[in-house]
Amino acid sequence: MFASHLSPKLFTDEVESSPSRNGYGTGLLEAGKRNPQVVALAADLTESTRTHLFAEEFPERFVQVGIAEQNLASVASGMAAMGKIPFIASYAMFSPGRSWEQVRTTIAYNESNVKIIGAHAGVSVGPDGATHQAVEDMAIMRVIPNMVVIAPADEHEARKATLAAAKYEGPVYIRLGRSATPVVTTEDSPFVIGKAELFATADSESDKKVGIITTGTLAYNSLMAVKDLEESGISASVLHVPTVKPLDKEAILQLAKDHHALVTVEEHQVAGGLGSAVSEYLSEEHPIKIIKVGVHDVFGESGEPEELIKHFGMDTPAIVDAARRSLM
Amino acid sequence: MHYLTTQDVTRLELKANEIRQSIIEMLAEAKSGHTAGPLDMADIFTLLYFGVMQHDPNNPDWEDRDRLILSNGHICPVLYATLAHAGYFPIEELMTLRKFGSRLQGHPHRTVLPGIETSSGPLGSGLSQAIGMAIADRMDNPYTSKFIYCLTGDGELNEGQIWEAMLLAGKERLHNLIMIVDRNGIQIDGYTKDVMPLESLKDKFEAFNFDVQEVDGHNIRAVNDAIGKAQAVYSQPSVIIAHTIPSRGVDVFERDFRWHGNPPGKGPEDRVAKDKQEEVALEKLRTLAGLIRKEDAS
Numbered sequence: 237m238f239a240s241h242l243s244p245k246l247f248t249d250e251v252e253s254s255p256s257r258n259g260y261g262t263g264l265l266e267a268g269k270r271n272p273q274v275v276a277l278a279a280d281l282t283e284s285t286r287t288h289l290f291a292e293e294f295p296e297r298f299v300q301v302g303i304a305e306q307n308l309a310s311v312a313s314g315m316a317a318m319g320k321i322p323f324i325a326s327y328a329m330f331s332p333g334r335s336w337e338q339v340r341t342t343i344a345y346n347e348s349n350v351k352i353i354g355a356h357a358g359v360s361v362g363p364d365g366a367t368h369q370a371v372e373d374m375a376i377m378r379v380i381p382n383m384v385v386i387a388p389a390d391e392h393e394a395r396k397a398t399l400a401a402a403k404y405e406g407p408v409y410i411r412l413g414r415s416a417t418p419v420v421t422t423e424d425s426p427f428v429i430g431k432a433e434l435f436a437t438a439d440s441e442s443d444k445k446v447g448i449i450t451t452g453t454l455a456y457n458s459l460m461a462v463k464d465l466e467e468s469g470i471s472a473s474v475l476h477v478p479t480v481k482p483l484d485k486e487a488i489l490q491l492a493k494d495h496h497a498l499v500t501v502e503e504h505q506v507a508g509g510l511g512s513a514v515s516e517y518l519s520e521e522h523p524i525k526i527i528k529v530g531v532h533d534v535f536g537e538s539g540e541p542e543e544l545i546k547h548f549g550m551d552t553p554a555i556v557d558a559a560r561r562s563l564m
Numbered sequence: 565m566h567y568l569t570t571q572d573v574t575r576l577e578l579k580a581n582e583i584r585q586s587i588i589e590m591l592a593e594a595k596s597g598h599t600a601g602p603l604d605m606a607d608i609f610t611l612l613y614f615g616v617m618q619h620d621p622n623n624p625d626w627e628d629r630d631r632l633i634l635s636n637g638h639i640c641p642v643l644y645a646t647l648a649h650a651g652y653f654p655i656e657e658l659m660t661l662r663k664f665g666s667r668l669q670g671h672p673h674r675t676v677l678p679g680i681e682t683s684s685g686p687l688g689s690g691l692s693q694a695i696g697m698a699i700a701d702r703m704d705n706p707y708t709s710k711f712i713y714c715l716t717g718d719g720e721l722n723e724g725q726i727w728e729a730m731l732l733a734g735k736e737r738l739h740n741l742i743m744i745v746d747r748n749g750i751q752i753d754g755y756t757k758d759v760m761p762l763e764s765l766k767d768k769f770e771a772f773n774f775d776v777q778e779v780d781g782h783n784i785r786a787v788n789d790a791i792g793k794a795q796a797v798y799s800q801p802s803v804i805i806a807h808t809i810p811s812r813g814v815d816v817f818e819r820d821f822r823w824h825g826n827p828p829g830k831g832p833e834d835r836v837a838k839d840k841q842e843e844v845a846l847e848k849l850r851t852l853a854g855l856i857r858k859e860d861a862s
Binding site: 320346 | 631633673674681682683684685686688689690693694695696697698699700701703704724725728729731732735
């Protein structure tokens, strides 16, 4: 059974596609209109991070720092110290990839109210290749105290996450994708920082129940896997966890209790990301078999987004296979 | 511009001397920490907190205060001692430096101690933060009379982030930003000219569109004049390259880079034995290096 707030076109050929970074652009503009303290900074990637919508509307509240991600992070920290709510956007590989220590010391340790937007996360960046495909960003951000880590499912959720981050007091990291991905949710779908959402619920009577825990834009593939699993007699739930930190422990514990095995799905290294976070928690509270779908300790490479998702084992058949294996 | 009378200068020099004594005492008690930088910046810290800056120890979060960003966090003993002498917290608390549970962390932590504008230690990020403050302040008030002072080391200028920040400061023409470089010529591995030459530093800053002044960092009147001139520069950020003598005030520690990262009791023994280092340093300071008779010194 699928959640009623999901896109009605989800299982049709008319399902819409758009890059999740678009939601950041519209969300930031909206946040800027609501609160004059919101400011935006870019490091020469203004348009591809969709920061240009804000920069055009509020040029006096936009700072272009040039190609300098370490400076980007610390300038934002200084602005936050004066009461601003800075959003800094670049590619995840460079920010927080290159600026990790500045993020840790000048933002997180300082309890600075800075929002870090890592666009172009995951192998679905595509042709640019491994140098530009951040698949380690959630790991390096998740280990920093005070840091919130969010991976939205689609454009709508990215917009809501941006608005929620503007209201939240403290550092937040939001990772976004470059390529167009299916729009899974609707404007009415709920989003609260720290809260997971059940997108699909398994048949409670089934004797083969798998709980799929997903984050980011792979929520779509996870939902598609539910249909395929049904055909082979496996009933699956999908728990979408946009906030990888702090983890919605209550929802994850309940999912573990209600299912025979779990699968985690993320466009990220399986070490350090969602799969790790879930395993770390459940190994103490409710040990259960967990199969991790994601990148397995290799770098990405050039290609089209969809072929890369398939190659690295994160497409729908790979999730179906993981779910089957989880019950073995 | 703050004008200083002769009496003002004397008062500040004596205050700097008291602050140096606190630095020696707290470092000796901590048994770790940095000596050379804190001692050589004592005159400038004293001038800023007792003569130049708009601030209120009873209201550390006063919105209209000037900001002081200490980028080279390892010289925090001078910041802590100055804040305590200015009344931000009790002077006795200085003796908790680097100890478990203390608000005086080994490197400054903003959220635990009043008067600290940012947590710092990893080098090279303070100028960026000061720039962020200067930009934000100008957004709120284009005619701001607030100044953002950023204090850096010279070895710290090896960091790439500093040059990213300098580009931005020049681009933004931040007149409300005043950077002060502690040009003491040393860093952990040796003299800056050997580890990584910086000269001509003045030319480098000018090329980045800074107004540049070089002063004797121990001449309180000269530094005050330089700050006054920097405040009057309207179309550029300013930098004051303050030439200082490492470990200034304790002649037997001066100019030796090995005092960069050692406290009294653990420093080089060529001139003073380890077990005498604290006592000798305090006596040198109390007698103004022999100018005052020992029995007259307080």
